[in-house]
Amino acid sequence: MDYGYANARIRGMKSRLLTHGALDDLIMKPDMDSLILELEKTPYKDEIQEAGTKYSGVYHVEYALRKNFTNTFKKILGFVEDTPAEQYIRIFLRRWDVQNIKTILRGKSIHTTADEIVDCLLPVGDLDDVTLGELIKQSDMKAVIDLMATLKIEYVKPLMRHFHEYSGENGFMIFESALDKYYYDNALAWSRGRSYDEQFIRKMLQAEIDVVNLKTILRMARDKAEPAEAKILLIEGGARLRMEDMVPLLEAKSVSSVLDRLKNTQYNVAEGIPEEHLRKEKISGIEKQLDRLIIMKGLNAFNGDPLSIAIAIGYFWAKYNEVTNIRVIARCKTADIPEERLREELFYV
Structure with missing residues (x-):
């Protein structure tokens, strides 16, 4: 297809992403009110003003970012309606359908309020605000899954297959893994052709599978899970880590041992992790480093064929990174997190 028009528009949108200086201006604001006023000077102006009629504080910013x-x-x-590119972009946006369903189910499992669940959603996939709102209204996880079945939401299939295996918080990873497998299996199937676009998307998805698997392995190492128990949670089809490559990682007895075995791979993320975190097996910082690898790979898409889907995918990750950074700034302002720690949470590109 001819990407000329669509990519020209997307490049124009990229030019309006916030600069490092603009993010620094947000960081330096002393409180939430001044942060909101500063956001009104950015491309988020319309959504910030709309949110102001409904919300205040951090909810004001969260709503505006989601919108x-x-x-x-x-x-x-x-821009790409009724073209192959529309399907390619929807492949990426559907990850938020999966993420939103995970968020709702986890919220129900720990009895989180509806407002708190809504604050964590990004309705950019096939499931709109109305559908997600109806799922949130349900009383518990089973009721959510039953409604998904009634509404014929395709992601109910892996949940129903594995519902008998679920057993409280420790069993929630079974649901998450089942949803991830369903998404990635379908996404890889939708992009199995030989065109540049399909090969590009497939490589991106395969790198993501590696990262999802590494996060699972780290959690299993931290929780001292049996390798056989952990193996069933892994997803086939990664870029560099085949199942036979991951089995030795599953047999590692600690988080540090997993990281040692990754030292000679592109997933060497141990550097910069505080020794205390490794000793106490805190994996949040390691997961963040893995996320950064994927964001960087996504942003490098801008260096791909300028007349391909690569530009849209690059913008997708750049926009996601920007929204994530603003979210972090807003939440840190609410929690009075010191500036130094706030900056550690951001990912500048």
């Missing part, structure tokens, strides 16, 4: 993210990708889908 802007959703509007942005609806606009991009409009």
Whole structure:
């Protein structure tokens, strides 16, 4: 297809992403009110003003970010409507259907309020605000799954297959793994052709599978799970880590041992992790480093064929990174996190 028009529009949108200086201006604001006023000077102005009629504080910012993210990708889908590129972009946006379902189910499992669940959602996939809202209204996890079945939401299939295996918080990873497997299996099937676009998307998805698997392995090492128990949670089809490569990682007796075995791979993320975190087996910082690898790979898409889907995918990750950074700033302002720690949480690109 001819990507000329769509990619020209997307490059124009990229030029309006916040600079490092603009992010620094947000960081330096002393409180939430001044942060909101500063955001009104950015491309988030319309959504910030709309949110102000409904919310205050961090909820004001969260709503505006969700609305802007959703509007942005609806606009991009409009550029490529009824073309193969629309399907390629939807492959990536459907990850948020999976993430939103995970969030709702986890919220129900720990009795989180509806407002707290909504604050964690990004409705940019096929499941819109209304559908997600109806799922959130359900009383418990089973009721959510039953409604998904009634509404014929395709992601109910892996949940129903594995529902008998679920047993409280420790069993939640079974649901998460089942949803991830379902998403990635389908995404790889949708992009199995030989065109540049399909090969590009497939390589991106395969790298993500590696990262999802490494996060699972780290959690299993931290929790001292049996290798056989952990193996069933892994996803086939990664870029560099085949099942036979991951079995030795599953047999590692600690988080540090897993990281040692990754030292000679592209997933060497041990550097910079505080020794205390390794000793106490805190994996959040390691997971963040793995996320950064994927974000960087996504951003490198801008160096791909300028007349391909690569530009849209690069913008997808750049926009996601920007929204994530603003979210971190807003939440840190609410919690009075010192500036130094706040900056450690951000990922500048």
